[in-house]
Amino acid sequence: MVETSLIEKIKKGGESELAEVYKAFRGEFLSWITKNFKCTQDDAKDIYQHTILIFYENILSGKLVELKSSAKTYLFAIGKNKALELYKASNRFTDDFDTVKLGGVDNSLEELDEKEDDLRLVVKSLDELGEPCSQLLRLYYYQKRSMDEIAAEMGYKNTDTAKSLKYKCMRRLKKIYKKASVSLN
Amino acid sequence: MENEDKDIALAEGYIEGSLTENERSDFEKRLMEEKELQELLNDMKTLTVGIAYAGRESARQKIAELEASFQEENEETKVIPIWQNRKFFAAAAVVAILLVSTFTIFNLNQSPSSEALFQTYYEPYMILSGSGTRNTDSESAANDQDKALIAYEQQKYEEAIAILEPIQQDNEINKFYLSSAYLASGQAEKAIDGFQGVISSGGEYTRQAQWYLALSYVKLGDVEEAKSALSVIIESGSAYSKKAKALFVQLD
Numbered sequence: 001m002v003e004t005s006l007i008e009k010i011k012k013g014g015e016s017e018l019a020e021v022y023k024a025f026r027g028e029f030l031s032w033i034t035k036n037f038k039c040t041q042d043d044a045k046d047i048y049q050h051t052i053l054i055f056y057e058n059i060l061s062g063k064l065v066e067l068k069s070s071a072k073t074y075l076f077a078i079g080k081n082k083a084l085e086l087y088k089a090s091n092r093f094t095d096d097f098d099t100v101k102l103g104g105v106d107n108s109l110e111e112l113d114e115k116e117d118d119l120r121l122v123v124k125s126l127d128e129l130g131e132p133c134s135q136l137l138r139l140y141y142y143q144k145r146s147m148d149e150i151a152a153e154m155g156y157k158n159t160d161t162a163k164s165l166k167y168k169c170m171r172r173l174k175k176i177y178k179k180a181s182v183s184l185n
Numbered sequence: 186m187e188n189e190d191k192d193i194a195l196a197e198g199y200i201e202g203s204l205t206e207n208e209r210s211d212f213e214k215r216l217m218e219e220k221e222l223q224e225l226l227n228d229m230k231t232l233t234v235g236i237a238y239a240g241r242e243s244a245r246q247k248i249a250e251l252e253a254s255f256q257e258e259n260e261e262t263k264v265i266p267i268w269q270n271r272k273f274f275a276a277a278a279v280v281a282i283l284l285v286s287t288f289t290i291f292n293l294n295q296s297p298s299s300e301a302l303f304q305t306y307y308e309p310y311m312i313l314s315g316s317g318t319r320n321t322d323s324e325s326a327a328n329d330q331d332k333a334l335i336a337y338e339q340q341k342y343e344e345a346i347a348i349l350e351p352i353q354q355d356n357e358i359n360k361f362y363l364s365s366a367y368l369a370s371g372q373a374e375k376a377i378d379g380f381q382g383v384i385s386s387g388g389e390y391t392r393q394a395q396w397y398l399a400l401s402y403v404k405l406g407d408v409e410e411a412k413s414a415l416s417v418i419i420e421s422g423s424a425y426s427k428k429a430k431a432l433f434v435q436l437d
Contacts, residue, residue, distance in 0.1 A: 015247065022251045049248045056244060122235020123242060141233050142240020167190040170197075174228055177235075 007066065010059050013143065013153075022052055025075055032076065037083040047086065051079045060144050121184070125177040133169035140166060192222060196229040299406040299436075306432055307400050309340070310365045310393060330359060337362055342370040357383055361390040368397055373404040392418075396425040399432070408436050 009017045026048060033044045055075060058064040064074075126134050132154060139145045139153070151162035195212050198204040204212065215222050333348035349363035364379025380398035383390050395418050402411035415436075418429040 018247075019251055022248070026255065045252055049245070049252055052248050052251075053241070053245055056248075057241070118231050119235045119238045122232055123239040126236060126239050137236045138240045138243075141236040142244075163194075164190070167193045170193050170229075170232065171189055173232060173236075174193075174225075177228070177232060 006071070007059050007064060010056065011143075012145075012149075013139075018052070018056060021055070021071060021075075025072055028072070029075060029079060033079055033083060036080075039083065039086075043086070047079055047082045050082050051075055054078050054082075060142070062144065118181070121180055122173075122177055125173055125180055128176050129169065129173050133165075133172065136162070136166055137169055137173065189225075192225055193229065196222075196226045197233070199226065200230060200233060299403050299408065299411075302432065302435055303400060303404045306403070306428065307368075309369045310362075310397065330355075333359070334362060337366055337369075340369070342366040346370070353379075357386055357388045357390055360386075361394060364394070365397060368401055368404065371404075373401045376401045377405075392421070392423040392425060395421070395423070396429065399429065403432070403436070412436055 006017055006021070010021075029048050029051070030041065030044045033039065033047055034041060037044075039047070052075075055064070055078060126137065129137075136150060136154060139150050140147070145153075147159045147162050147166070150166075151157075151159045154162065156162040156165070195204070195208065199209065199212050212222075216226065329348050329352055333345045333352075336342075336344040336348065345366045346363060349359050349366065353360045353363045360379055361383050364376045364383065367373070367379060368376035377398060380394040380401060383394035384398065395414065399411050399414035399418065402408075402414055412433060415429045415433045419426045419433065
C-alpha cells in the first residue's frame with residue numbers, strides 16, 4: 001500500500017479506500033485490543049470504529065498528511081489512547097460506563113446540554129435544506145475541502161459560482177434553523 | 186439578500202481568521218454597533234460547528250456500516266466482563282450498571298412498599314479487587330483488603346465485614362466496602378453511619394456513597410431521610426441522578 005497516496009485519496013472522499021483500511025487492520029486490531037486491554041469484543045469494536053473516525057478526521061483536517069510509520073502503527077496508537085480514555089472515563093464515573101461516548105447509540109438525549117441541542121437542530125435543518133446545499137456545506141465545513149476542489153467535484157463552472165452558492169445555501173440554512181429554534185422555544 | 190450574503194461571507198472569514206487586517210477591524214467596529222451582525226456571527230458559529238457535527242455523524246454512520254458488514258463472520262461471542270480485567274482496571278472498582286428496569290411492576294394506584302422499592306433499585310456495588318489506587322501502608326493491610334474484597338465479591342458479606350471492621354479507618358475504600366457489605370447483609374443502620382463517613386470525607390466514593398445512603402434509608406423505611414438524600418443526588422447531577430429522580434417519585 002502506498003500510504004501517502006492512500007491518504008490523499010481518503011482526503012478526497014475515497015470511501016472505498018477508507019473501507020480498505022478498515023478491513024485491513026480490523027482483525028488484528030480487535031484481537032490486540034481485547035488481549036491488551038481485556039475488554040469485550042463489543043467494546044473493542046467501538047474502540048476500532050472510533051479509531052477509524054479519528055484517523056479519517058485527522059486526514060480531513062490535514063493533521064495527517066503522511067505516515068511516518070505504518071498505518072497500522074498509527075491506528076494502534078490511536079486505539080491505545082482511546083482504550084485508556086475509556087478506562088479513565090469508566091473509572092471516574094464507574095456506573096456510567098455505557099454512556100461513555102464511543103460513537104454508540106445516544107441514549108441520553110435529555111442529558112445533552114443546550115449546545116448539543118443546538119447542533120442537533122442544525123443537523124435537522126441541514127436535512128431539510130436538501131441537496132446540493134447539504135453536500136456542498138459538508139464538503140466545505142467538515143471535509144475541509146477547498147472551494148476549487150468543491151467546484152470541480154460538484155461540476156460548477158468556476159470557484160466563484162460555487163462560492164456564491166455556498167453563501168446562498170448558508171442563508172437558507174440559517175433561515176430554516178432560526179425557524180426551527182423559534183418553534184422550539 | 187446580496188448584502189446578507191456579503192455579511193455571511195465576512196462572518197465566515199472572521200470565524201476562519203481569513204480576513205485581512207482592514208476587513209477584520211471594520212467588521213469588529215460594525216459588531217460593536219450592529220446587533221443584527223452580532224446575531225449573525227453567533228448563528229454562523231453554531232451553524233458551521235453544526236455542519237461539521239453532521240458530517241461527523243454521517244462518517245460515524247458509514248463506519249458503523251462497515252462494521253456491520255462484518256457481523257456474520259466468526260466472531261468470538263464469548264463476552265469477558267470488563268470488570269474482570271484486573272490488569273487494566275487496576276483501580277479499585279467498577280460499578281455494575283444498576284438496573285432500573287421495573288417501573289411497570291408497580292401498580293400505579295398502589296404505593297409500593299419501601300422494601301419493594303429497595304429490592305427494585307438495589308444492586309450490590311460490584312467491585313474489582315485490583316491493587317491500583319490503594320493506600321497500602323503495609324503488606325498485611327493490603328492483603329487483608331484483598332481478602333475482604335474477594336469475600337465481598339463472592340457475596341460473603343459477613344466475612345468481608347469481619348476483615349474490614351478493624352481496618353475501616355485506614356482508607357475510604359475500606360470504609361465504603363464495609364458500609365456496602367453492611368447494606369448487602371441487611372444492616373442498614375450501620376451502613377448509614379458508614380456511608381455518611383465516606384461522604385463527609387469527600388473523596389472519590391462520594392457519589393456512590395450518596396446513592397447507597399439513600400437506599401439504606403429506603404431499606405429502613407425512612408422515607409423523609411431517603412428523599413432528602415435523593416435530593417442531594419438529583420441536585421448534584423451525578424450519574425445517579427436519573428435513578429434518584431425515578432426513586433424519589435415513587436417514594437411520594
